[in-house]
Structure formats: structure tokens, C-alpha cells
Amino acid sequence: MPMPIPPKPTRAQQLLPKECYFDPEWFEREHRELFSRSWTFACVVQDIPNPGDYRAVQVNRYPMVVIRGKDGEVKAYHNTCRHRGTKLFEDDQKGNCRHGIVCPYHAWTYNLDGTLRGAPAMSLNESFCKDDYRLPGVRCEEWQGWVFISLDPGAPPVAEGLAEVEALIGDYGMGDYVETFFETHVWDTNWKVLAENFMESYHLPVCHAGTIGGLSRLED
Numbered sequence: 001m002p003m004p005i006p007p008k009p010t011r012a013q014q015l016l017p018k019e020c021y022f023d024p025e026w027f028e029r030e031h032r033e034l035f036s037r038s039w040t041f042a043c044v045v046q047d048i049p050n051p052g053d054y055r056a057v058q059v060n061r062y063p064m065v066v067i068r069g070k071d072g073e074v075k076a077y078h079n080t081c082r083h084r085g086t087k088l089f090e091d092d093q094k095g096n097c098r099h100g101i102v103c104p105y106h107a108w109t110y111n112l113d114g115t116l117r118g119a120p121a122m123s124l125n126e127s128f129c130k131d132d133y134r135l136p137g138v139r140c141e142e143w144q145g146w147v148f149i150s151l152d153p154g155a156p157p158v159a160e161g162l163a164e165v166e167a168l169i170g171d172y173g174m175g176d177y178v179e180t181f182f183e184t185h186v187w188d189t190n191w192k193v194l195a196e197n198f199m200e201s202y203h204l205p206v207c208h209a210g211t212i213g214g215l216s217r218l219e220d
Helices: 024-035 163-172 191-199
Strands: 039-044 053-059 062-068 074-078 094-096 116-118 137-143 146-150
Touching (some): 039 053, 039 062, 062 146
Antiparallel strands (some): 039 146, 053 062, 053 094, 074 137, 137 146
């Protein structure tokens, strides 16, 4: 297993060791210890305002779907049929399924609470019981108008982890934000390269000289 990287003072920071960007062991460790234990943004609340509204997302390589139930609560399930593992919804798909979630392969139909409503011809199987085939649920929480999913049942609540952030943006009214467009970008690079780029302003005076480059204060 890769060795942990000891912390350094802010003004003595360096780039991560090169292994962190291409070593398969690091990659698997990140999925196991980071992405599987933290919260991942799924959609905004206003994206699924009505019962039956859904949004298909991917969390740590697993297909998920966020749905507003008939009770008005936001729920999240694994986006695969319990029969043959067929995806119930395509990636990034959104819409309304208030009459039920129907598998496109064998038409198994699930209620919005994840229970199996119908499975064509399966009544001929004497050992088949619909109660054994509900969609597996995953943790789902709302925070400031955003919906988050976590694969870790023991992860601290979203609000607890983002308490300091909420103190900074609590007045922005993000619960009223409405999605106006949606794009998917696939980058042929390690995720940390993107994260580091967006967290630092070193490139702003050069790459964004005509817009926000002049506002960068590197000495700070």
C-alpha cells in the first residue's frame, strides 16, 4: 500500500510525488478511502422538484439515480435492475417516472420507494418473492439546495463537514437556484491535476489576462 504523505507548512508546499498521478495502487486507494467515504454532489434540489422527478448520476464508478418520492423526500438508489443488472436510466438522464421505474430489458417495475411492483412471468417461479428485490438505497442528503450522495453509512452529515463553508455562503440562497444548462466534460487526465489547477491562481495573470487575471494577488 502506498505510504501516506507527511504534511508540510503552507509556504513550504510542493507537488505531490509523481506516483500519485499514475500509480494504480494510489488510484484504487483513492476510490476506497476517499470517494467511497465522502459525499459526492449529485444534482440541485430544483432539478427534481416534483414526485417522480429523477436524475441519473455516477458516484465512484457506480451508477446511481436520485428520485423525489411520493412523500416529497429525495431518495437515491443504485441505478441497476435487480434482475440482470441493466441500467434503469442512462448516465445524466433526467425526467419524471411518477408511474414507476421500468427496466428497459425485462420491464421489471419498481415503485418510487424502491420496492418491486411487478416482474412479468416471474409468478411462475414458486420461490420468487418481490419483497426480496427492492432497489438498494444509498445515503442521500440535501444541503443549501444541493443533493449529495455517500456510499459510506458512517460518513458524518454533509452539513457537519461543510459547516465552515455554510458560514461563508449561507446568504446566497442556493436553495432557489435553477439549472439553466448542463454539460458533461471528460478530461484525459488524473482528477488531481484538475483540482490543483482550479485551486491555485498562479496561471491567472497569464491564461486569463483579459478577464480575471488582473485580480490575482500571488503575493497573498
